[in-house]
Amino acid sequence: xxxxxxxxxxxxxxxxxxxxxxxxxxxxxxxxxxxxxxxxxxxxxxxxxxxxxxxxxxxxxxxxxxxxxxxxxxxxxxxxxxxxxxxxxxxxxxxxxxxxxxxxxxxxxxxxxxxxxxxxxxxxxxxxxxxxxxxxxxxxxxxxxxxxxxxxxxxxxxxxxxxxxxxxxxxxxxxxxxxxxxxxxxxxxxxxxxxxxxxxxxxxxxxxxxxxxxxxxxxxxxxxxxxxxxxxxxxxxxxxxxxxxxxxxxxxxxxxxxxxxxxxxxxxxxxxxxxxxxxxxxxxxxxxxxxxxxxxxxxxxxxxxxxxxxxxxxxxxxxxxxxxxxxxxxxxxxxxxxxxxxxxxxxxxxxxxxxxxxxxxxxxxxxxxxxxxxxxxxxxxxxxxxxxxxxxxxxxxxxxxx
Amino acid sequence: xxxxxxxxxxxxxxxxxxxxxxxxxxxxxxxxxxxxxxxxxxxxxxxxxxxxxxxxxxxxxxxxxxxxxxxxxxxxxxxxxxxxxxxxxxxxxxxxxxxxxxxxxxxxxxxxxxxxxxxxxxxxxxxxxxxxxxxxxxxxxxxxxxxxxxxxxxxxxxxxxxxxxxxxxxxxxxxxxxxxxxxxxxxxxxxxxxxxxxxxxxxxxxxxxxxxxxxxxxxxxxxxxxxxxxxxxxxxxxxxxxxxxxxxxxxxxxxxxxxxxxxxxxxxxx
Numbered sequence: 001x002x003x004x005x006x007x008x009x010x011x012x013x014x015x016x017x018x019x020x021x022x023x024x025x026x027x028x029x030x031x032x033x034x035x036x037x038x039x040x041x042x043x044x045x046x047x048x049x050x051x052x053x054x055x056x057x058x059x060x061x062x063x064x065x066x067x068x069x070x071x072x073x074x075x076x077x078x079x080x081x082x083x084x085x086x087x088x089x090x091x092x093x094x095x096x097x098x099x100x101x102x103x104x105x106x107x108x109x110x111x112x113x114x115x116x117x118x119x120x121x122x123x124x125x126x127x128x129x130x131x132x133x134x135x136x137x138x139x140x141x142x143x144x145x146x147x148x149x150x151x152x153x154x155x156x157x158x159x160x161x162x163x164x165x166x167x168x169x170x171x172x173x174x175x176x177x178x179x180x181x182x183x184x185x186x187x188x189x190x191x192x193x194x195x196x197x198x199x200x201x202x203x204x205x206x207x208x209x210x211x212x213x214x215x216x217x218x219x220x221x222x223x224x225x226x227x228x229x230x231x232x233x234x235x236x237x238x239x240x241x242x243x244x245x246x247x248x249x250x251x252x253x254x255x256x257x258x259x260x261x262x263x264x265x266x267x268x269x270x271x272x273x274x275x276x277x278x279x280x281x282x283x284x285x286x287x288x289x290x291x292x293x294x295x296x297x298x299x300x301x302x303x304x305x306x307x308x309x310x311x312x313x314x315x316x317x318x319x320x321x322x323x324x325x326x327x328x329x330x331x332x333x334x335x336x337x338x339x340x341x342x343x344x345x346x347x348x349x350x351x352x353x354x355x356x357x358x359x360x361x362x363x364x365x366x367x368x369x370x371x372x373x374x375x376x377x378x379x380x381x382x383x384x385x386x387x388x389x390x391x392x393x394x395x396x397x398x399x400x401x402x
Numbered sequence: 403x404x405x406x407x408x409x410x411x412x413x414x415x416x417x418x419x420x421x422x423x424x425x426x427x428x429x430x431x432x433x434x435x436x437x438x439x440x441x442x443x444x445x446x447x448x449x450x451x452x453x454x455x456x457x458x459x460x461x462x463x464x465x466x467x468x469x470x471x472x473x474x475x476x477x478x479x480x481x482x483x484x485x486x487x488x489x490x491x492x493x494x495x496x497x498x499x500x501x502x503x504x505x506x507x508x509x510x511x512x513x514x515x516x517x518x519x520x521x522x523x524x525x526x527x528x529x530x531x532x533x534x535x536x537x538x539x540x541x542x543x544x545x546x547x548x549x550x551x552x553x554x555x556x557x558x559x560x561x562x563x564x565x566x567x568x569x570x571x572x573x574x575x576x577x578x579x580x581x582x583x584x585x586x587x588x589x590x591x592x593x594x595x596x597x598x599x600x601x602x603x604x605x606x607x608x609x610x611x612x613x614x615x616x617x618x619x620x621x622x623x624x625x626x627x628x629x630x631x632x633x634x635x636x637x638x639x640x641x642x643x644x645x646x647x648x649x650x651x652x653x654x655x656x657x658x659x660x661x662x663x664x665x666x667x668x669x670x671x672x
Contacts, residue, residue, distance in 0.1 A: 140671070190652060266671050280668070287659045290667055294658035322670050371670050375662050 003031050005040075009104050012040040017049040020057030028057070032064045036343050037259070039226055039387060041073030044102055048079035053087045061093070070357075071345035078102070120224035121246070122348045129396045130217030130253050132308070135162065136319050138210035141280045141289075144171065144273040149208045155216075156181040156199060156352075159253055161306050161335040161369075162212030162320075163268065166197060166205075171273035173210055175369055177306045177335040179255050180355050181205060184304070184337040186367035188268040190291065194337060194364040210272070213308050213320050213333055215253045219393035221246045222348060225258070226387040233261035233384040236334060236370060237327040240309035242390070244330070249394035251310035251318075257344065257354055258388020260303045262296025263336055264380045265368030296380055298338045298366065303385060304358060305370070307334035308395065325374040326382050334370040336383070339363075349389050403433040403603040404571050409453060409463030411627075423449040424460065425627040431571075433468075436597050436604045438614045440646065441624035442654070447607040450624070451573050454605070456480040468570045482512035485569035487560050487577040494560035497549030501540060501559065504548050505529050508563030532562065536592065554585025558592055565596050572597065574606035578613070586610075590617060611643045621646070625653045 001018030012035060020028055035043070043064075065075055078098040080088070088094055138148040151167060154160060160178040165171060166185060174188035183197040183205040197205035223246060225234055243252040269291045275281075281289050309332040312323050321331035340362045344354070373380040411424040423446050431437055439447045453460050454467075456477035465472055467483045488494055495504045506520045506529070530541040536558050540551070548556060557577060565572060574593065578586035594617050597604045608614055614621050620638055623631035623646075631649055633641050 191649075266667055283661045283664045284659075286664050286667070287656050290659075290671060291652070291655060292659050292663050292667065294655040369671055371666065373666060375666055378660075378662055 001027060003028070005035065007040075011042045011044050011102070011104065013044050013046060013105055015046045015049070019052040019054075020050060020060065021052055021054040022056035025054075025056040025060035029060045029063055033067060036064075036067055036071065036073070037341075039346060041068060041071050041343075041346055043068070043073070043075040044098075044105060045075060045077045046079050047077050047081065047084055050081065050084050053084045055091075058087070058091055058093065061096070065096075067343065071343045073345070076102070120347065122222040122224075123220065124222055124391070125218060125220055128218040128220040129394045130159070130215040130219075131397055132251070132253075132318075132395045133212075133214045133216075134318055134320060135209055135212040135214070138163070138272065141272065141275055141278075143275060143278055144173065144210060148210045149173075151206060152209050152212070152214070153204045153206050154178045154181050154183060154199075155204050157218060158214060158216050159255065159306050160212050160214035161308075161333060162209055162214075163272070164207040164209035164212065165271070166195070167208055171208075171271055173208075173268070173271045173273055175267045175335060175367055176207060177304075177337060177367065178205070178207075178214075179304060179306050180352055182355050182359050183207060184364055184367050186267050188271045190269045194367040196359060196364065198359055211320070213318070215308065215395060217393060219253075219255070219351070219391040221392050222351075223390045223392070224347070224349075224388075225385075225390065233386050234258075235326070235382040235384045236305075236307075236332075237324050237330060237372065237382055239385070239390055240307060240324070240330055240332045240334075241327065243307075243309055243392035244311065247392055247394040249396075250314045251308065251395040252392050253308045253395050254306070254390055254392035255351065256303065256305040256307070256385065256388060256390045257349075257358070258303055258305075258385035258390075259341065260298045260301050260338070261384040261386045262380075263298050263303065263338065263368065263370065263383040264293055264296055264373050265336065265370045265383065266290050266292045267366075267368045292371075293368065293380075296383075300341055301365065302339045302341050302358070303336045303383075303388075304339060304364075305334055305336040307332055307370075310395075324372045324382075326372050334383075336368055336370055337364045338366040338368075340365065344387075344389060351391050354389075403435075403468055404429070404431040404454065404605065405464075405466045406430070406450075406454070407464045409450070409460050409465065411449060411453060411458070411460045422627050424453065424463075427463070427627070427629060429622065429629065431603055431605060433603055434601045435620060436602075436606070436618040437620040437622060438606045438608055438618035439622050439624055440608060440611070440614050442650070444626075445624040446627040447624050448575055449627075451575050451605065451607055454480075454571070455484060455486055455573055483570040484573060485564035485567070485571070486573045487557070487564050487575065489576040489579050491553040491557040491560065491580060492549075494563065495548045495556055498547055500545050501533070501548050501551075502526055502529055502544040504559065505533075505563055505566070508566045511567055532566075533559070535595075536562065552585070554581050554588060557581060557585070557589050561589065561592055561596065565600060565602060568600055568602065570603065572602050572604040574604060574608075576607050576609060579609060593617060611646050614646060615641065615643055623649060623653070 001024045004015045006013045076098045165173045174186045176185040181199040186194045243254040270289050312331040323331045406429040409427040413421045441447045502521045533541045621633040
C-alpha cells in the first residue's frame with residue numbers, strides 16, 4: 001500500500017493506492033494516527049486507487065474517525081471505486097462518501113507538506129489575573145511539625161503545586177499539583193502511581209499541605225504552539241518566558257497541556273514526616289528520599305504542567321521560585337503530571353473541558369517536580385515539549401504568605 | 403525446599419577485574435513453588451543458579467536442599483537432588499546417542515549403572531509413554547540420534563530428562579532463550595505443565611518479562627548481586643509486564659543518582 005499526503009488549505013488530501021485489508025489495516029491506521037498527532041485533523045481520502053476494502057479495513061477507518069471525533073476532526077472519502085463505495089454503503093458508513101471532489105481541492109491550491117501549524121494566540125479575558133499565596137512553613141529537610149501543615153481546599157479557580165498529603169491519608173507528604181481544582185498527587189512511595197482528587201458535585205478536593213505555591217483566579221491568554229521547520233520542540237524556560245511576555249507581567253502562572261519531547265524531574269519517594277534527623281540526608285541516603293528521572297523520560301506522552309515564573313531579582317521574588325540555570329533571568333517552579341497521549345484539537349481549547357477529558361481518561365503515569373539539569377557533561381538539559389496549549393495569566397499583588 | 407543464607411561470591415578478588423557477583427543473598431523456596439529470577443545483565447541471576455548447582459564454591463553462605471546442607475558436595479553429587487536445563491539446547495544431551503539412550507541415562511541419574519542392556523523393551527515403552535506428552539511425535543523416533551532433532555525438540559527432551567526422576571529442585575537457566583519464538587512458547591508451556599503436574603520446586607532464570615509474569619508463582623529481581631525485589635502471593639498476582647519494566651527503570655534510576663544529582667536537587671528541589 002502507498003499513502004501520499006498533500007496539505008491543501010486546511011485539509012490533508014490523502015491518496016491511497018492498494019488494498020485496505022487485514023494485511024494493511026494496521027499500517028494504514030498507524031499512518032493516520034501519526035497525521036493526527038502532527039496536528040492534521042481534517043482529512044479527505046482520494047480512494048480512486050483503493051482497490052479493495054475488507055471488514056478489517058472498515059474497522060481501521062472507524063478507529064480513525066473515533067480518534068478524529070475527540071479533536072473535532074473529520075474524514076471524507078471521494079473517488080471511491082464502485083466496490084469500495086458499495087461496501088461502505090452496505091455496512092452503514094455511506095455518509096463518509098462525498099459525491100464529488102470538494103471545491104477547495106479542485107483548485108489544487110497546493111501547499112508543500114509541512115508539520116507546522118501557525119502559532120495561535122487567543123485572548124481569553126484581558127482583565128483576568130491570579131493572586132498568589134505561598135506556604136513555606138516546612139523547609140527541606142526540617143523535621144515536620146504539626147504546625148507546619150495546613151488544610152487547604154482547592155475550588156475550581158485554584159492552581160497550585162507543592163508538597164502535601166490528601167486529608168485523612170496520614171502524613172504521606174508527596175509532590176502534588178492542582179489545576180482548576182483537580183488535584184494530582186504522587187504518593188511518596190517508590191512503587192506507587194500518582195493518585196488524583198476530582199471536584200465532583202459538592203466535593204472540593206482537600207489536602208494537608210506543608211509547602212505550596214497557590215494561585216487563584218483565571219488566565220488571560222491561550223497560546224497554541226507547534227513545531228516548524230526551524231524548531232522541533234519548546235523548552236520549559238522558553239514557554240515560561242513566553243508566559244511572562246504574553247501577560248506583560250513580572251510574575252505569571254501557567255498551565256500547559258502538551259506532547260512531551262522529554263521530561264527531567266524528581267519526586268519524593270518517602271514522606272518528609274518520616275524523617276528522624278534534622279539534617280539533610282547525605283549521599284547515598286538521599287536516594288531513599290528522592291527519585292530522579294535519570295534521563296529524559298515520557299517521550300511522546302502528554303504532560304499537564306502547572307508553573308509559576310517570575311523575572312529573577314524583582315519585587316516579586318519568592319522562596320519557592322528557583323532561578324533557572326539555563327535562563328538565569330527567570331525564576332520558576334513547575335510540577336508536571338504525565339498522562340498517556342491523547343491528541344488535542346486545534347484552535348481554541350477550553351481548559352475545563354480538557355481537564356475533564358484527561359482526568360476522566362486513563363490515569364496519570366507520573367508526577368514530578370521539573371528540574372533544569374545543566375550539570376557539566378552529565379546534564380540532561382531542560383524538559384521540553386513538542387506541541388500543545390499554554391494558558392497563562394498575570395500574577396498580581398504583593399505576595400500573600402501564609 | 404531450598405534455603406540460601408548469606409551467599410556471597412567475588413570473582414577475581416583484589417584485581418582490576420574484581421566482580422562482586424553475589425552479595426549476601428538470602429532466598430528460601432517453599433516445596434512445590436515455582437520462582438523466577440529476573441534482572442539486568444550481570445545482576446547475578448545465573449551465578450546464583452550456578453552456586454546452587456555447585457559449579458563453583460561460594461566465598462560465604464549456606465545452601466540447603468530439603469534440609470541437607472550441600473555446600474561441600476560436588477556438582478555431580480548435587481545432580482542426585484537437582485535437575486537442570488541449560489540455555490543451549492545442545493548442552494544437556496549427547497548428540498550421537500539416540501533419544502532412548504539419552505533418556506535412559508537420565509532415568510538412572512544418581513544411581514549405579516552396571517554393564518547391562520540399558521534400553522530394554524520395558525524402558526522403551528516407559529519412555530514412549532512419557533515422550534508422548536510432548537506431542538511432538540518423537541515417541542516413534544526413539545532410535546534416532548538426538549542430534550537430528552531441532553533445538554526446540556531437544557530442549558523439550560532435556561526438560562523431560564531433567565525432571566524424569568522428580569528432582570528435589572529444578573534449575574532452569576534461560577532455557578528458552580536460544581529457541582525460536584514458537585519453540586520457546588512450546589517449551590515454556592511444557593515447563594509450566596511438568597512443574598505443575600509433578601509438583602516440582604523450580605527456580606528459573608529468564609530475560610522474558612512475559613514468561614516471568616505467566617509461568618511462576620513468585621518473581622525475584624536481582625541487581626548487582628543482590629535481591630532488590632520479591633513479588634509473592636497477591637503482589638505477584640497483580641503485577642504486569644509494565645510494572646516489572648517500571649521496577650527495572652527504578653532500579654536503574656538509582657544507579658544514575660550520583661553525588662552531582664544530589665547537588666542539583668539541593669539547588670532545585672525546594
